[in-house]
Amino acid sequence: MATKPQQLSPTSLARADRQRIAAEEGARAMAEVEREALAVRKNMERLRALREARDAEAARASAAPAQPAANAIKRIKRVVR
Template sequence: MTASKPAPSPASLERAERQRLAAEEGARAMAEVERDAAAIRKNMERLRALREAREAKAATEDSATPAAAVKKKPRVKRIVR
């Protein structure tokens, strides 16, 4: 009593095709998202290196200038009428 499967209906075939296309499109979208994320991480790393170099340069320049050279202006109290 071996019963063979009936031939798939046209609706079933269409549904299977839609699912296959959706799976392929989803895989492409995920690959694109991962590629974009990698590009963003690479750019962030580049910008971080630039910022750290700029901060290091500023820190060495700040240590070279004496603290007495940097003076604040005295605060002036204003009378509001």
Template sequence: MSARKSAEPSPAGIARSNRQRLAAEEGARAMADAERQSAELRKNMARLRELREAKEAADADIRASLPAPVPKKRARKSPR
């Protein structure tokens, strides 16, 4: 039985550890990018919500300043 115990890692082991390291770094960059995009999206949604609420408030003020609409009378059906 010959057990191979060397102090130096094999080329395949080195390549595997490099791939794992690169994948971990790329994953961390992807997660940071996703978080950044998510923060930008939330910021834009808040901006649009404020604009919508301001427009709705302005529309409500305009409707309140206008006179109440007069209900229309129903037209009678003409007998045939």
């Protein structure tokens, strides 16, 4: 069987071109979304590390015994006559 040579009409060429452009733009958009997601994850990781360091510092500060004030002033109740 012999096949006929396929002749492309101008509308089918235009459709193929639109599909090609849409595929390229879609690939660019997906790459941009992935870059933004990576940036968000890196920022979340950085903030988590800062929060954990702050919480650890607060836990260390609260675990240390409180030092009594050296010059605590005692109030004396005086009776007025």
